[in-house]
Amino acid sequence: MSLPQRTADRNRPIAAVTIFDEDGGRTPCHAGDLRVRLEKARQATAASFSAARVDLVAGVASRILSLPKHLTAPGIVHFAYWTRRAALYRLGRSFQARLPDGCLAKPRGLAFHLPPQNVEAIFLYSWVIAFLTGNANIVRLPSELSPQIQGVLDLFLEALASAAEDSQIFVTYPVSEDLNRDISAQSDVRLVWGGDAKVRAFAPLPLRHGGKAIWFGDRVSFAVLDGEALVGLSPAAREELVSRLYNDIFIFDQMACSSPQVIHVVGDRTRHGEAVARLLDDLDRVAARKNTVPATGQVIRKMTALCTLAGQGHAVEGKRLSNALTVATMAGGDFPIAAIGGGFLQIRYLSALDALSDRIAENHQTLTYFGFGQAELSRMAERSTGQGLSRIVPVGEALDFSAVWDGYDLPGELSRLVTIR
Amino acid sequence: MTFDALVDQPPFGMTAAEKERRLLPDLNAMGRHHYAHCAPYRKIADAIWGEPQPAEQLCDLPYLPVSIFKEIELSSIATPTMVLQSSGTSGQRPSRIVIDGITAQRQARALVATFRGVLGTSRLPLLVIDTRKVISDPKSLSARGAGILGMMKFGARSTFALDDDLASQRDVIGSFVQKYGGAPFFLFGFTFLVWKSLFEAYRDGELDLSNATLIHSGGWKKMEADKVTNAVFRSRMATRFNLTRIYNFYGFVEQIGSIFLEGPDGLLYAPNFADIIVRDPESWAPAPAGQPGVIQVVSLLPLSYPGHSVLTEDLGVIETVDAGTGGRLGKAARIIGRVPRTELRGCSDVIATAYS
Known part of the structure; x- marks a missing residue:
């Protein structure tokens, strides 16, 4: 050799x-x-x-x-x-x-x-x-x-x-x-x-x-849903929400910087767990119907990620809904977000939207939301003093490019200014 | 214990159904054992499939994906006597397998049971087609090193055929064959090294290995690049060295000791205390014979770590069941290769140097 x-x-x-x-x-x-x-x-x-x-x-x-x-x-x-x-x-x-x-x-x-x-x-x-x-x-x-x-x-x-x-x-x-x-x-x-x-x-x-x-x-990204809003969803509204989540998660195999890896649910597992489970089942069905199933290697990788999170005590419940979607329900506490991709979601329950501001890390990019108003979201964003998070957009718009990206006003960054008085 | 009975009885004599009946109670017990003694395993079970329930069929046993051993250390004992490490392909963390005295003993007995049939009961002179370097640190062994150490127990006057750069030492090989070549002896090595460092270092008829038995293992991926199939390998070995007693085997560090040995039909057979399930990667249900899928291996060996039911990342197919070729019953499998590791890549360019 x-x-x-x-x-x-x-x-x-x-x-x-x-x-x-x-x-x-x-x-x-x-x-x-x-x-x-x-x-x-x-x-x-x-x-x-x-x-x-x-x-x-x-x-x-x-x-x-x-x-x-x-x-x-x-x-x-x-x-x-x-x-x-x-x-x-x-x-x-x-x-x-x-x-x-x-x-x-x-x-x-x-x-x-x-x-x-x-x-x-x-x-x-x-x-x-x-x-x-x-x-x-x-x-x-x-x-x-x-x-x-x-x-x-x-x-x-x-x-x-x-x-x-x-x-x-x-x-x-x-x-x-x-x-x-x-x-x-x-x-x-x-x-x-x-x-x-x-x-x-x-x-x-x-x-x-x-x-x-x-x-x-x-960068990694995540979503936040209001548990209470999920409980009261009409079938049509749930279908709409599912289709928006599908676009955010499954286009680009959940590997774009702005693809959500975690879904935070404001609420608690006993009260909202069932509504969350129904939503995820629907999401899995849509993914399977659209044939968004990753290669076998990635399916096994998701199994391994699920076992790892569970073995470390981070995930308290793990479910492979199908090859398309694996869901790990996380314990409380703080740990870095693993970007597994290819249809792997972590579910984390939060007591209040404001609790999210303590979890924002420097490498966090996009927060997609459902069930919250601008005022609450602004308050949460203002409370967060770290360097993370540069986009807060409704569920369904995670991947929509905007001229302001990752905190840069791109047309401005690509221009030089000439003062004329 | 079922293990003791199974390991002592002649190999490959049970039908698939008989083996399932014999293995199932102990595999269920092992699930409970590891649930009780390995905290991470218990957490995994609780989160994913719940407290151990007795499975009614082999294919109902829960399984761990093999890469979990790369991610977390799973141990069912207080103090390990040895930690085995997989060779870890580039850029990947190696698996860490925790072994204690009892499990090591079982592995040793298991190997004897598996190789007795092809090597006999006396210890034959052994020529290892590798370098001594791979066994230099017995506290932290690579899978290659562990395999060699395991096989050395069957050999006498173990001699290493390759230097540290994995080039063949013709003088060493020559004097070994001159000394012991007149009577049965055996060769052990990784398939690729046997091919690259032994086969390619000689011309046809230059070295006589007609009294040798070759036992070899390892992936065929590198060999496929050279268009060398198992059949080609066998026939070329016969032409070059007059070497015809050749046994390939399949095994992996996460279930070390559970060796699937090549039978006269070129297919791989599980030892008495282990079995293979091939799963359809669409449904993960057991695939019928003839249908390729992902290999799961169950084994009674691992007491010190929860490796009794493992889903590999290898693709294979069960070709025959209870066919009786050469007197062998049970499932006969062929390994197809690795499950392709399709890395999903998003915004992040994974290997930056490739683009810099």
Whole structure:
């Protein structure tokens, strides 16, 4: 068994990237040529929410929406709605409205996007916001895209080509710290999606003139339901709630940062346990009907997680409703949330909504809720003094992307302000 | 005790139904034993399936997923005499299996019962196809090391064929075969090492192992990459070394001592005190013979830890039941491979270095 050959890093030719072209083509590009292209792109920024760029995005959105439903994944349809002309105008107006007085928003320059490898649709949002705010962009994509995402990318590439817009570059390249460093050094802003380890890998690589780094680290999310509200649900209302929970949990295999892992129930097990059990049974049935059943390896992983939580004394009751959904009812007390995914829910009972504020940790992202009013939720959020939690949205909207994400006002972060008096 | 009776009676002689009848009362008793003596096991039982109730069929026994032994230490004894560790594939925590004197003794007797049939009763010279390094720390053994130590009890003048880099030491092998090759001796090693470090180190006819019995085990995954099936393995060994007495076996550290030995039909048979259930991964109900599924193994061996009923992450199929090939009754199984470990990945890129 031989040792791997040591290579002399200094003499290694810098790896090339592959650029995504329109019509699904791909062109290799030498690092030197890429550097020239990026410099040129950086000179070709546009005005914030320029009519041309808004038109281009809205045009692609309407093309997506005109496709037969069965050809587009729900995530992509959502993206298309999110980028309808009216929605983009709203986005632009609300961004303008929150600028400080007498300030003009200008693009930062070149934005470097490192979207997650698996929740692919994220790159669309990351890029679209940077594009609309006028930036030049380079987006590093996985080498293999799902046909759905490739289809959307092709629509954009076609639209960009016919607008003679060459400041938007979509690339893929194998692991290369050299390229990461080179591209970072040319970029004014960098968005790293994909967790703490990836963030750490990029942290030491400087941006142009100390540009702006935007981090999306590991996050977990959870829900809170009012036990009393569950008891009184009409069948129709329960069906609606179940379908919303289903979307939050099962799209992206419960592995998106904003997919809920825990359902908190404000109430107690004796009073509300039955209503919770009925809700979960319905949820399991919907998941089974929609065939959201993970691979056998993940089903066994869920069994192991359930036994582990029980053996440690954290779970007092464990049920495999079916291969689709495993439920662990947790004892009181505090322990980190395990993101098992693939249909694994922890149920925790809380005496009051306010009790949630003591449980919020730094890595918590989205709280989805049912049965509470804005005032109670605001009070709870204000009580929490830690760094965690950046979204509180109704059940069913866990995965809906918003321009304010993980605590960042993204259009603002991707803009620089010019004061005019 | 049923175990004592079963371990002493000739192996593979019971029909599946007879074995079920003999094993069931003791397996039920073991469930109660571990419930009483292993607090985490009791908590698991209470949370998931409740206080132990006597199962009426083998397939009704509750089972633990094998990876639980990687997550928490499950012990039914106050002071362990030994802790076994699985080799732990890269990036995974190893299993920790707690053993006491009685369980170790049972394991030893179990191995004797299993291998007596192929090795006979006298201790034969043993050539281990591995390095001595894997047994250097007996307090914390890898599964590979534990397997070798177990087999060394059957051998005499144990000799290690490989150096620390797992390359074959031709001089050591040569002088071993010269000294003992004229009479029965045996070889033991992991399938992959036997293939890579012994088979590939010699040319056809260069080494005569015609008096040897080879016992080997280990996953076929690496072998599949080289397109080596069990049948290919056997025929190539015969051509190269004139070696024909070859026995593959299936076992895993979480149920060490419960060895499924290859029969004349190339299928694997459980020892008297253990049995196999194949479960349909859709319903988790027992799969009928011929239908592949996930392997569960029940065994009377583990008293010191609740490993008497374990769901593995291996896929297999029961090919025949009570077929009587070579006089063997009971279930005859074939291992298909591992349940694919499909990692679900979300926003978080799991292996950051791969993308950095």
